[in-house]
Amino acid sequence: MSPVLDIAQAGVRFGTGPAAVKDVSLRVAQGEIFGLVGESGSGKSTIANAVMGLLPATARLDGSIRLNGEELVGLSESALRVRRGDEMAMIFQDASASLDPTWSVGDQIAETIRAHRPVSRAEARARAIALMGEVGIADAARRYRDVPHRFSGGMRQRIVIAAALANHPKLLIADEPTTALDVTIQAQILELIDRLRRDHGTTVLLITHDLGVVGQVCDRVGVMYRGELLEVATTEDLFTRPAHPYTRALLAANPAGAVRGSRLPVIPQEWSTESLDAANAARDRRAAHG
Amino acid sequence: MSRMLSFTLRRLLITIPVMLAMSVLVFMIIRLVPGDPVRTMLGFRATDANVAELRDQLGLDRSLLSQYLSWLGNLLQGDLGTDIISKAPLTELLAQRLPVTLELTGLSMLTAIAIGVPLGVWSATGGPLVRRLTEGFVILGISIPDFWLGIMLVLLFSGIFLLLPPSGWVPFAEDPVENLRRMILPVLTLAVGEAAYFLRTTRSAVGTVLEQPFVTFLRAKGVSPRRIVYGHALRNAGPSIVTVIGIQVGVLLGGAIIIETLFALPGVGRLVVTGITQRNYPVVQAGVLTIATIFIVVSLLMDLLIGWLDPRVSDAGTS
Structure with missing residues (x-):
């Protein structure tokens, strides 16, 4: 089956600066949750914004990004806007900041529908209430008119998810969707994303720096470092047989598996280009033999 | 709706002391004129009888508090006082x-x-x-x-x-x-x-x-x-x-x-x-009072508008 998201040799450069993303290729199949991990500045959010067409005007994007076989690179802003919120959607780290504080939550969900479907106000409202119920807002009809600050952080992220998925897009990009939430709420939001992808067959690109999140829901994982995609593996393989030395360092630095009282290993600050090349070559050799 | 209603009531309550403070300020203007306000108003050719008459008319021989209270009482009944030159009621003039x-x-x-x-x-x-x-x-x-x-x-x-x-x-x-x-x-x-x-x-x-x-x-x-x-x-x-x-x-x-x-x-x-x-102080007083009242009422309306535009403002202090 052809992948829902097919990124080939994508590169992003801001102004005249160094490449923020270099030669990244990855494919995500329908219904899959693909995790993209890496430290801050590794380029994972830049890839997400490139797919959505939300890069700033100074950014230069090359390579190919296909959504359901359709090329997105080179599309006009208005052509991309028609696809955003309809065929592809994105949610962000801070749900409180993602919602307009002066609009009722229900209207913000209905707005996504009305931006893409010729439905009446009442119809959009009814759909929005149904969506609120689906993402777990109790008493949705009564809470439709409430403004965001009357909801908890976890509830707000549920509303953001409902607004993003209102038109049942094929692809959901979740950029650190649980980072701003506490651990129990984190798990609930991840379960919600997982349930929605199973119910609707949504493909999910989950961007995170948290390997615990990856282990909970991702089918496959890509590891990014300094704008490059170092390795792609199934979640199980990544945790049990990491191919790339950087991935091993990243796994070793995960506090979840640490022994109390011992120091956490530190990822070397600078991986020189040579060591990265050598490590990549070693990974490729192992892949060829394995 | 009840959110806006309680916000409106709270904001109206705050307006009462503001209006009172403003009325005290306006009232004091005439009393802060250096020297004898009645002589200033009438000019140096006024006779003692004229001065006494006007002083009595303005109630300036009584205590400040009693003057203020009777002025305020008249205001609340819609009486802004009298123009000392034309003798016309100021409420009509304004x-x-x-x-x-x-x-x-x-x-x-x-x-x-x-x-x-x-x-x-x-x-x-x-x-x-x-x-x-x-x-x-x-x-x-x-x-x-x-x-x-x-x-x-x-x-x-x-x-x-x-x-x-x-x-x-x-x-x-x-x-x-x-x-x-x-x-x-x-x-x-x-x-x-x-x-x-x-x-x-x-x-x-x-x-x-x-x-x-x-x-x-x-x-x-x-x-x-x-x-x-x-x-x-x-x-x-x-x-x-x-x-x-x-x-x-x-x-x-x-x-x-x-x-x-x-x-x-x-x-x-x-x-x-x-x-x-013309040193017609009752007129100045009534005019300033009117303009200040307009300003306070407009501020009130603007605050209500802000509360309606931004639900976080009108929600503050409710719960």
């Missing part, structure tokens, strides 16, 4: 003068909003050329003094082009078209400076909102740029714009005093100016 001032400031405010807010949005969303043009307008509008602009407009439209009358006033009920024609120059004079303030405020408020993360999410939802600006950014910028409008109403009422004199409009401002030159 009822004639107030519509002129309200028309002048109201039309100026609406014109300034109609120019300043759309230009501000344009400036916040447009390119560098738009930015430079609007910035030029802001600098000119804020720098040019009202009275100078008024004189120049009169020179241009009544002196050179003979399009509009230089001054004077016709009641709206008598001849609406002529009334509005005579309002054009004074309204423009007041509106240009205000429009510049509203442009600047709108530009910075809308610009700030457009940098908020929720705008990125709106774009990710596929919402059109037009709707992002007018449906979301302008609504979020609303409280800042309304706050500045509320403050500028005070500036405008002050400006109206000059402009009414310049264009010979029979408004409250000109009444106060005449009252000051």
Whole structure:
């Protein structure tokens, strides 16, 4: 089956600066949750914004990004806007900041529908209430008119998810969707994303720096470092047989598996280009033999 | 709805002490005149009998508190006092003068909003050329003094082009078209400076909102740029714009005093100016009281509008 998201040799450069993303290729199949991990500045959010067409005007994007076989690179802003919120959607780290504080939550969900479907106000409202119920807002009809600050952080992220998925897009990009939430709420939001992808067959690109999140829901994982995609593996393989030395360092630095009282290993600050090349070559050799 | 109702009641309660404090200030004006206010009012040729009569009429021989309370009592019954020169009741006089001032400031405010807010949005969303043009307008509008602009407009439209009358006033009920024609120059004079303030405020408020993360999410939802600006950014910028409008109403009422004199409009401002030159203190008192009351009422309305625009404001202190 052809992948829902097919990124080939994508590169992003801001102004005249160094490449923020270099030669990244990855494919995500329908219904899959693909995790993209890496430290801050590794380029994972830049890839997400490139797919959505939300890069700033100074950014230069090359390579190919296909959504359901359709090329997105080179599309006009208005052509991309028609696809955003309809065929592809994105949610962000801070749900409180993602919602307009002066609009009722229900209207913000209905707005996504009305931006893409010729439905009446009442119809959009009814759909929005149904969506609120689906993402777990109790008493949705009564809470439709409430403004965001009357909801908890976890509830707000549920509303953001409902607004993003209102038109049942094929692809959901979740950029650190649980980072701003506490651990129990984190798990609930991840379960919600997982349930929605199973119910609707949504493909999910989950961007995170948290390997615990990856282990909970991702089918496959890509590891990014300094704008490059170092390795792609199934979640199980990544945790049990990491191919790339950087991935091993990243796994070793995960506090979840640490022994109390011992120091956490530190990822070397600078991986020189040579060591990265050598490590990549070693990974490729192992892949060829394995 | 109950949110707005309780917010309105709370805001109305706050207005009561503000009005009282304002009335004390206005009351004190006449008592703070150096020397004997009655002799100042009547001039040095007044006889002792005249002075005694006026002092008795104004109640100045009684204690301050009792004077204030009876003045306040009369105010609450709608009695602003008496003009000491014409002996006319001030309530009637102000009822004639107030519509002129309200028309002048109201039309100026609406014109300034109609120019300043759309230009501000344009400036916040447009390119560098738009930015430079609007910035030029802001600098000119804020720098040019009202009275100078008024004189120049009169020179241009009544002196050179003979399009509009230089001054004077016709009641709206008598001849609406002529009334509005005579309002054009004074309204423009007041509106240009205000429009510049509203442009600047709108530009910075809308610009700030457009940098908020929720705008990125709106774009990710596929919402059109037009709707992002007018449906979301302008609504979020609303409280800042309304706050500045509320403050500028005070500036405008002050400006109206000059402009009414310049264009010979029979408004409250000109009444106060005449009252000051004739040392007709009850008139000054009543005029200032009226203008201050308008300002307080407008501030109240603006606060209610802000509470309606931003639910976080009206929610504060409810629970």
